[in-house]
Amino acid sequence: MQETSLPKSYDPTGVEQRWYQTWEEQGCFKPSGLSAANAYCIMIPPPNVTGSLHMGHAFQDTIMDALIRYNRMQGHNTLWQCGTDHAGIATQMVVERQLEAEGKSRHDLGRDAFIERVWEWKASSGNTITKQLRRMGASCDWSRERFTMDDGLSEAVKEVFVRLYEEDLIYRGKRLVNWDPVLHTAVSDLEVISEEEQGHMWHMRYPMVEGDGFLVVATTRPETMLGDSAVAVHPEDARYQHLIGKQVVLPLTGRTIPVIGDDYVDPEFGSGCVKITPAHDFNDYEVGKRHNLPQMSIFTVDACINEDAPARYRGMDRYEARKRIVEDLQEAGLLEKIVDHKLMVPRGDRTKAVIEPLLTDQWFVTTAPLAAEAIKVVEEGRIKFVPENWSKTYFEWMRNIQDWCISRQIWWGHRIPAWYGPDGQVFVCRTQEEASQKASQHYGKPVALTQDNDVLDTWFSSALWTFSTLGWPEKSQELASFHPTNVLVTGFDIIFFWVARMIMMGLKFTDEVPFHTVYVHGLVRDGEGHKMSKSKGNVLDPLDLIDGISLEDLVAKRTRDMMQPHLAKKIEKQTRKEFPDGIAAAGTDALRFTLASLATQGRDIKFDLGRMEGYRNFCNKLWNASRFVLMNAEGQDCGLERVDLPLSVTDQWIVSKFQRTARDVTQDIENYRFSDAANTLYQFLWGSYCDWYLEMVKTTLYDENAAEAAKAAVRHTMVGVLEASLRLLHPLMPFITEELWQKLAPLAGKPAGSIMLAPWPEADEGRILDQIESEIDWVQRFTSTIRGIRSEMDIPPSKKIQVLVRGDDSAVARLRRHVSTVTALAKLEGWAVLQDEAPQGCATGVLEDMQLYIPMKGLIDVAAESARLQKSLDKLDADWQQVTRKLSNENFIAKANPEVVAKERDKANELMEKKRAVQEALTRIQAMA
Known part of the structure; x- marks a missing residue:
């Protein structure tokens, strides 16, 4: 092996910041053109301009980015349209609090000056969440970023309002509404x-x-x-x-x-x-x-x-x-x-x-005729919900829909394009000039007009998001190429408020559905299944998971943000117990992979910090495996110039497993089974490739007598499979895959560029070899059985052992075929076929077609091992007795939280299983005395 340019350890911070800047500067996130033939588009649910990244954003943006990166690699002309929502009430409250700190109110400034102050705030502080989305690796086309108060979107809002009014689908009336007596x-x-x-x-x-x-x-x-x-x-x-x-x-x-x-x-x-x-x-x-x-x-x-x-x-x-x-x-x-x-x-x-x-005069949209068409397109399958059961929720609400109150009594937002004459006559027009002309015609002379003071509900402009962001009402090329969009990724809580209204407005003004699929995800809850909220002090900040945070800073953050200060002590105690060492930095890839692995269709997820730590280790595993491959392949013959490489059974096995993985992951992403895709990739890369394949090929790589062609075949296979696997993994783990791929791609003969623009691996069904996989699976089971005996009997890993086998001729022949591999993997000194009874003092293992016997004499100190196991058994028994006494206490069962009781029962069962395993090992040891 030689040294490689890849550092010994993975530093996600440096890698992530460097690559994201490179991607954005090189325009990697932009569509490949304006062709509608193979276009793929997702609209980001526009986060509030006042907002900051929370776990819900991190979850749905991981899913969207995975879909975008996957389709980009599939060769589609891909657009992830980004932007933010002006968030009328929330934004007005932020600026009003600033004024309050200065001893002023919006009324002191007046409407125009107040609106100007809001725009100033937006320019200086309103892009916090877009910066945070970049930290998550979101590959949005930021050059096309939109804001719901942009001039173009504002024109679209006015156009829709006027057209609906002219068709008697918008009216003003006195109706009962939810009234906030503080916000008025x-x-x-x-x-x-x-x-x-x-x-x-x-x-x-x-x-x-x-x-x-x-x-x-x-x-x-x-x-x-x-x-x-x-x-x-x-x-x-x-x-x-x-x-x-x-x-x-x-x-x-x-x-x-x-x-x-x-x-x-x-x-x-x-x-x-x-x-x-x-x-x-x-x-x-x-x-x-x-x-x-x-x-x-x-x-x-x-x-x-x-x-x-x-x-x-x-x-x-x-x-x-x-x-x-x-x-x-x-x-x-x-x-x-x-x-x-x-x-x-x-x-x-x-x-x-x-x-x-409260009964007030408000503007309303007559929704029944719009809803009828929106129901029809889902019934006909032109729009599909994933999971499908959410369509029932959609139908139930749409079939009982009420008229939509679209006016708000605040200043920040799209002002309603309605002007009133001296007698209250209303003129709804696109501009004030148009309203003045209509008023002059109505009254026979010019008159003073007063514009309606109300603004539109934020959801009104959001309902136009899929087509207003693409240039409507102009017939733009972007609109022709990317509308209808492909999939909407959203939470179930806004099916009514946003999804349904987008469908109604999209059909009304473009004669098209706004999207073909609605992927509905669940809520991200804490590890106990509770909803995350500041009042409970259980919120996890995605950036804290990425960068890490000390215990003291986490306590300060949670107690500062919470809504009920009197609970601060309780929250502090809870936080110190849950995170005694704070939260270690995991990096973006580990967080994204965790969220993807938990993304089962439509269900709420319990965020598992332990799982994220495991996926941080997965990043390290991938890094170390890549270093091993590079050390053995850089500057060496990797078979690129060879026509017929003599692939071993082991090489054929890993290629077959990869083709199966590529097929399954592709199907999983196509069917929105992100958890299955993540778990399949994890099992293949950590298990099949790192733990087995790389260990198996060492016998060839390190054998001085092995033919160079055989070594070239190994290098070709381990480089090629890892390079292609990184492409499969890229949509979920964009940063580490890019860093590693840049090193591996040249060795695999791939052209220069970014992994995100490299082609998606297509599975070759002809290279999925069931017989070969069955053969190597047996080798794994044989090796695992030997390793299990080593572990149970506490045989040092460095100590080589003899194994006696008994089986039919085919089983023995199979062992002979793979003897060099199992000898290296199981650290065998030798093996023999057992003709007679097994000698006394053997540890035994059983495969489906073979029995294994390991003579223990000289391998362990029977007396010392027996004493060690007895001590362990006594400790386990004492712990089990303590837990069972607690569970037999009626007061504890009656007063304790049910979750605590359940944990104690699980602990008792776990201790019992450990006792059983140690007792079995002790019995085997004592039989050898």
Whole structure:
């Protein structure tokens, strides 16, 4: 062997930064042209411009990049379109916090100056996540990066709004929306987090107008009673049928409201009577529409009581009003009882304020006709969901779709292209000049116009992402080449908010589906299966996994970021226990490979730090194997000029295994089985190639008497298989494969360039040799059996051994064929066929066609080994007794977390298995005494 230019150890940091810069500078991420014939395109789900990389991004970007790199190597004209979302509410909040620190508000600046301030922030701080995506190895075409507030995308947004309005598919109306009383805007369902909280149920008496009776209604929000329009009962409820159409007195208000019958009421719940407040509850709103009930809103935009409520409550915060109302009901004898009650409380995901259903004037998209076409294309298979079961979720939502509220009462975003005349007449146009012309025609003279103050929901512009980023409404060459796109990779949580809306808008404005496949991935959870959140202090930052982080820095980071400071001590303790040494740097490739190995279709994944450490070792294994190959091949005859290389059975075996691996990995990626692809590659490279093949060929490489042609065949095979394997591995581990391939490619006769532009290995089915694989598999089992006996009997690896074998003629003949290989691998001194009974004191092993006997005399000190095993057995037994005592303690079982109990049971089973194995070894040793 000779020295090689490859360093002794792998340093991912230097390699990753150097190669990514090289790829980007050389334009490797750009499409090969504008041909539509073999185009392949993925649109990145645009991350918020305010955001930073989290594990969800790392997971889905690994999947997307693997698909892009794979298709690029397949020779497709490949585009990964990147960009960021302006994230209306989130971005406005960031800049408003900056102003607050300066003692200012956006109103102090005014709208135009505030928008300018946001653009300044975006220019200086808004590209954090794109830098982080580069660290993940994302091979996006950054030269085409888009932003949802770019001029071109903004023009597309206005065009879509105007066209939908002109077709009566956009309208303005007063509807119930999710209202954030801190942000003073409507928010989407996705921005509302509902969690169970402890509250109360107030049972109130509503007196009948006629007679002395009353109806008891129960509510979790007594303050909303001021806006009640009716009391509802089930029309078939015998207790109340006779009261339908009667009137009750609404307490504290002096108003009377009707008793109505509606199927919405559950007669079994509570008293069977429900207060109906159409302006402050989504279900009540629908009941109110069915019965033409008045919609009385009693809240301001701050969630305070407004002027339509009784004077004594006006101006009060909703919770202050609640307290006063309950006191007044008690005093009036109209409070039946108060009971504890757990309920789901909706809070804004950014402000944490309780969301208030509020009746406001908003802009809406009529979605039913758009949804009908979007349902049809999935039914017809023009769009497929992977896994397929997500299509059921899609259909369920689309078939019950509600009109889409697209207006937001903030300043940062696409301003609604609508202008109002002096009498409120609306003019929806692409430009203000066009609106002024229409207004002059309408009024017969020029008039002053006021533009609508609202901006569009961020999801509106995101819904156009697949075609607006490619130049629509212009008929660009990019649009012709790359639309429809191929696959959308996304989480299940935005199927409704983004995926469905992209399908509706894509069909409407391009007459094409926006993509052919929707790959739906699960959530990345922590090692215990819990959702990662700052409040739980269990968030893992992908960059910390790549670069490493000390324990102290990790503790500081988790306790700083968490939402509940009073839990800081608990989080610190938990972190110190989980990561006593901090997190060691693993590099990007190890993280990506871990995520890919866990990417089973549609399921949430438990991120396993131990597995990532194992894949960091995999990188080191690959590095060391490459050094070995280079040391034995650089400057040597690698068979490139030879016509007929005499491939040994071992060479044919590894080539066959590689062809099988190439076939399986290709099929796995094509079918989005990323975990299978990763595991297949790992088993082949670590197991078949490194642990077996490279060990087997040493007998030829190091044999001075071996023919040069045989050595050339070995070099040719080990270089060729490793070079091609690196290409197979590249989509999942881009950096280390590029570094190693640059060294190996010349030895395999490959042209210069980047591995990412090299061709994908195509499996040659004719070179998959089942008989050869069966032959070498037997050699592996024979060797493993000998190694197992060595391990069990604690025979030093350096000590050579004799083996006696008993088997039929074919088994013995097979051993003779491979005797040089097994002698080297199993470190045999010699072997013989056993004709008579095996001598006493032999360790035994069994293959399916052969028995193995290893005479132990002189190999080990029987007495010393017996004492060692007995000591080990005693220790295992003591540990097992301790665990079983704990599990037999009823208090422990009752009070401990179920996960803790499960771990203890697993520990007991593991200890029992170890005891059994040691006892068997001890019995064998004692039989030799």
